[in-house]
Amino acid sequence: MTYCVGMLLKDGLVMLSDSRTNAGVDNIATFRKMTLWEKPGERVIALMSSGNLAITQAVTTMLDEGMGESGDTIVKVPSMFAAAQMVGKAVRAVYSEVGGELEAKDPGLFNVSFLLGGQIKGRRCRLFQVYSAGNFIHASELTPFFQIGEHKYGKPILDRALGFDTDLRRAAKLALISMDSTLRSNLSVGMPLDLLIYRTDALKVELRRTIDEDDKYFREIRQGWSTSLRNALVSLPDVPW
Amino acid sequence: MTYCVGMLLKDGLVMLSDSRTNAGVDNIATFRKMTLWEKPGERVIALMSSGNLAITQAVTTMLDEGMGESGDTIVKVPSMFAAAQMVGKAVRAVYSEVGGELEAKDPGLFNVSFLLGGQIKGRRCRLFQVYSAGNFIHASELTPFFQIGEHKYGKPILDRALGFDTDLRRAAKLALISMDSTLRSNLSVGMPLDLLIYRTDALKVELRRTIDEDDKYFREIRQGWSTSLRNALVSLPDVPW
Numbered sequence: 001m002t003y004c005v006g007m008l009l010k011d012g013l014v015m016l017s018d019s020r021t022n023a024g025v026d027n028i029a030t031f032r033k034m035t036l037w038e039k040p041g042e043r044v045i046a047l048m049s050s051g052n053l054a055i056t057q058a059v060t061t062m063l064d065e066g067m068g069e070s071g072d073t074i075v076k077v078p079s080m081f082a083a084a085q086m087v088g089k090a091v092r093a094v095y096s097e098v099g100g101e102l103e104a105k106d107p108g109l110f111n112v113s114f115l116l117g118g119q120i121k122g123r124r125c126r127l128f129q130v131y132s133a134g135n136f137i138h139a140s141e142l143t144p145f146f147q148i149g150e151h152k153y154g155k156p157i158l159d160r161a162l163g164f165d166t167d168l169r170r171a172a173k174l175a176l177i178s179m180d181s182t183l184r185s186n187l188s189v190g191m192p193l194d195l196l197i198y199r200t201d202a203l204k205v206e207l208r209r210t211i212d213e214d215d216k217y218f219r220e221i222r223q224g225w226s227t228s229l230r231n232a233l234v235s236l237p238d239v240p241w
Numbered sequence: 242m243t244y245c246v247g248m249l250l251k252d253g254l255v256m257l258s259d260s261r262t263n264a265g266v267d268n269i270a271t272f273r274k275m276t277l278w279e280k281p282g283e284r285v286i287a288l289m290s291s292g293n294l295a296i297t298q299a300v301t302t303m304l305d306e307g308m309g310e311s312g313d314t315i316v317k318v319p320s321m322f323a324a325a326q327m328v329g330k331a332v333r334a335v336y337s338e339v340g341g342e343l344e345a346k347d348p349g350l351f352n353v354s355f356l357l358g359g360q361i362k363g364r365r366c367r368l369f370q371v372y373s374a375g376n377f378i379h380a381s382e383l384t385p386f387f388q389i390g391e392h393k394y395g396k397p398i399l400d401r402a403l404g405f406d407t408d409l410r411r412a413a414k415l416a417l418i419s420m421d422s423t424l425r426s427n428l429s430v431g432m433p434l435d436l437l438i439y440r441t442d443a444l445k446v447e448l449r450r451t452i453d454e455d456d457k458y459f460r461e462i463r464q465g466w467s468t469s470l471r472n473a474l475v476s477l478p479d480v481p482w
Contacts, residue, residue: 169480207482
């Protein structure tokens with residue numbers, strides 16, 4: 001399984017992914033689920049993926065190395081919308097190659113989704129969610145975050161506290177708390193984490209950080225959040241009876 | 242959908258259910274999902290259900306009105322284990338009647354689960370989860386809570402803060418916070434709520450309460466919890482960069 005969250009905010013983007021893949025509980029591995037294409041001053045494009053690893057790796061490689069006869073790559077697209085179209089096209093290309101065989105084994109096997117965020121010079125900063133049919137939606141002020149993978153455990157805190165106006169620092173903190181809730185409740189989501197922060201119009205990554213078990217800040221957040229929740233629980237009034 | 246949580250604690254039981262049923266977003270109704278059989282001084286048995294409403298109602302009615310030729314009812318069982326066996330038997334009886342037709346329409350339609358908690362004089366206080374095949378498991382000190390229905394949104398707070406030693410008042414508060422997270426994130430879980438608290442060896446219900454939108458205490462908990470989370474978020478250190 002996987003948990004990735006992407007946020008489109010007034011000041012920019014926050015993207016966070018875990019790195020556990022599993023095909024059964026005794027076949028667990030660690031793969032980065034975030035891929036970054038950055039050309040400072042011109043473009044920042046980040047892609048996070050969830051689902052069948054063979055498919056997501058094939059898609060990412062096609063975006064990187066070139067699609068079809070034209071050989072177009074994601075570092076040449078003119079806009080984030082075109083980038084989302086290219087991801088969708090790559091998903092469909094992989095489907096046309098292996099989709100039939102996969103679905104013959106199990107109708108649910110062609111299972112993949114992506115979060116694509118970034119900005120290209122002169123265009124808007126955007127965030128898309130791309131589905132396994134290659135179709136996609138974009139985030140907006142009313143729905144400033146998307147999640148893929150094991151999304152439910154980490155959703156309540158985002159529903160409560162994240163808005164389009166949340167600043168990048170607080171949003172990053174929220175993403176990590178949301179991830180922490182997921183890590184605690186689901187064994188198939190695991191460290192290390194990849195965190196990326198992008199400030200609109202900077203056209204370069206503001207922060208990219210791999211967070212492992214020993215990360216001092218993440219440990220502080222985990223412990224501090226647990227303590228805060230326990231204190232909050234104590235301070236609320238008891239059920240009257 | 243549904244969300245029910247049952248807790249088996251050193252001091253007794255906490256059980257909480259929502260009351261929304263839906264067959265599509267335009268076909269929503271309100272049904273109690275908690276049934277109580279109480280004979281003060283002798284037995285307290287509470288059953289919460291999730292899944293196909295026709296099945297859960299059939300099972301509950303059979304337990305109440307009598308099973309098969311013997312006409313056994315749940316108010317006569319000698320132990321909670323026997324009560325769980327009877328719930329399982331009722332589930333299988335309903336399956337043998339309608340399971341084939343339901344599964345012919347859709348293999349997932351015979352979908353039901355129960356939380357059964359209580360105590361019978363001279364026996365232990367217990368909590369069971371009964372599955373759609375009629376098999377069941379019991380809660381223990383290491384796993385003091387069970388959830389059925391839409392369980393993921395409300396699980397992180399229980400994973401963090403609930404233990405076998407948690408007292409009944411705090412556990413009830415936790416159940417309500419867990420329910421609140423679920424209500425906020427999933428439209429198919431809805432008010433009013435049914436809360437039941439049972440103290441081990443009391444052999445009568447300590448508290449049973451229907452909580453609706455206007456319930457002053459639940460509103461206080463919802464608002465207080467949101468405020469506490471926001472404050473906690475502010476007080477945690479920002480991502481350093």
